Amino acid sequence: MSNDVYVVGTDMIKFGRFPERSVPELGAQAALMALDDCGLTIQDCQAVYSGNLFEASGGVGQRILREIGQTGVPVVNVANACATGATAFREGWMAIKAGVYDIVLCVGSEQMGSGLLGGGGGSKGIPTEGLLGSGTMPSVFAHVGLEHTRQYGTTFEQFAKVSVKNHHHSTLNPKAMYQKETPLEEVMGAEMISYPNTKLMCSVNVDGSAAAVLCSEKKAKELGLMGRAVKVRASALTSDPYTPRNIAMMDFNAVTRLAAKTAYEMAGLGPDEVDLIELHDCFATAELVHYENLGLCKDGEAGQLIDTGATSLGGRIPVNVSGGLLSKGHPLGATGIANIYEITTHLRGEAGNRQVDGARIGLTHVVGAGSACAVHILEKA
Amino acid sequence: MSAALKPEPTTKGAVPFLVVPKDGAAPYLAGSKCGKCGEVVAGTRLTCGKCGARAGMAHVKLGSTGTLYNFTVVYRNFPGVPVPFISAIVDVDGGGTLKGNLLGVEPDPAKIRFDLPVNIVIRPVPQKDKDGNSYLAYFFEPRA
Ligand SMILES: [Zn+2]
Secondary structure, three states, rough: OOOOEEEEEEEEEEEEOOOOOOOHHHHHHHHHHHHHHHOOOHHHHHEEHHHHHOOOOOOHHHHHHHOOOOOOOOEEEEEEEEHHHHHHHHHHHHHHHHHHOEEEEEEEEEOOOOOOOOOOOOOOOOOOOOOOOOOOOHHHHHHHHHHHHHHHHOOHHHHHHHHHHHHHHHHHOOOOOOOOOOOHHHHHOOOEEOOEHHHEEEEOOOOOEEEEEEEEHHHHOOOOOOHHEEEEEEEEEEEOOOOHHHOOOOOOOHHHHHHHHHHHHHHHHHHHOEEEEEEEOOOOHHHHHHHHHHOOOOOOOOHHOOOOOOOOOOOOOOOOOOOOHHHHHOOOHHHHHHHHHHHHHHHHHOOOHHHHOOEEEEEEEEEOOEEOOOEEEEOOO | OOOHOOOOOOEEEEOOOEEOOOOOOOEHHHHHHOOOOOOEEEEOOOOOOOOOOOEEEEEEOOOOOOEEEEEEOOOOOOOOOOOOEEEEEEEOOOOOOEEEEEEEOOHHHHHHHOOOEEEEEEOOOOOOEEOOOOEEEEEEEEOO
16 A cells, blocks of 8 residues: 555635634634535544644644534644645654654634735834845845846746736636736736836735645545545755855745755656646746746746737646736735645546646645745655 | 834945945945855855865955946836835856946936946935834945
8 A cells, every 4th residue: 555645635725815714713614614524523533734824833733623522633834925825734654654643734824914924123223124135025026027127038938928827817716815817917017016017917915815725645535535635745844045145035946946846856757747737936037937947838938928929828738727826816825735735626527617627746836935835746645 | 112112224236235334334246155166256155156066155345336237217106115226137247146226327328328337326315214214225326
């Protein structure tokens, strides 16, 4: 018997703004939906892995169990920037891989509020934002995009096309925050936040939750759950390796390339064999650089890749058919597991109007400031 | 607590690696140089991030010139932060990379060019903290 690990149940709530609800309530809702998806209960789960960033000191996982059943199992609370949800998922995967448990629940949840992320400075001295450059996320990812422009001449219009595509995809996803077409002129003409990222090229701050039930192969077979099970072919997590500029300019490329390489090696396959991808389009500029970081095209060809429509639904390698963070929304701690939900749904052939035909292998990617990157490769059992 | 016990306001660096010597010598940007691989980074480090060697990180002064590696023009920011401004990434001659504001160039993406040679200048800023301390920050200016 192998010790392969399978996603047997998964779901996410429709992303939105729920100021009247608590984070544990949101997480509990997704957890119950994921358990219902595979016909299990919290009594079947031997451990819980909870991802949440903004209330990281608040025992969110334990508070979720107060909503859905306090069974006394171990709870691990995880915070790892935008890779928080994916890290919680990976911790659950490792526990089963190690043979410690057969069934675990992984849940990610976040309440975002509104406004700019990042920037500032500590409690000591004076605020340095706008005095020593910018640390806001739109600016950090503007730097990421313009580095690509510097190397390859990538244009404002090419970056903007990412947003047009992902907003179009979200019109097919009832769980996305927005279902609204944004033509190119509208994206390029929107308020400029930090060149070249306009307001419509920045991810949407939303509240959300997503959950996945992971199961060993032995147990999944025993329980008759293999029919809709999706195998975790690879799980990779990296921190940023040293690069000369990464103190002044966070390096989201090296950390992603290392995670992608690790994941492809673990899965024993290459980018050519992947049928769809959910990657970290926190800003339109980010999606283009990750085309190259994940090996979807050669270095310098990301601009052409978006121009040719290869990454649109129906194209060679559809990217972010969920609508992505740009339109589905980006609840930090939930994002990584929401990506797992999206890919799993396609591999099961249950994605409705946005189904990627014949999808067999899918890849999820998240990368957080700091830097942390997680890549998972999933395959229909 | 009586006012007499409060320390006299002083002038400080806006970041820890902008050093304002107590003896009145010229302020400078501090870096660390690895005793094994020679890598230079801004600020202080316990060991070398590049090679991990414990050969010692020597305290060095960073150069005062560099070239513009990257930029963005920031149009929207937190309340109270004047916009637009140019957030710039500069490779310092002699080693190290800094993020800061590029001055003396119109904040228009079409008018900014990669690899622009710059001077790195240290100046007082209008902001004071709640204890009345004054601050110095570093800026980039096109090199004539
Ligand atoms: Zn070294």
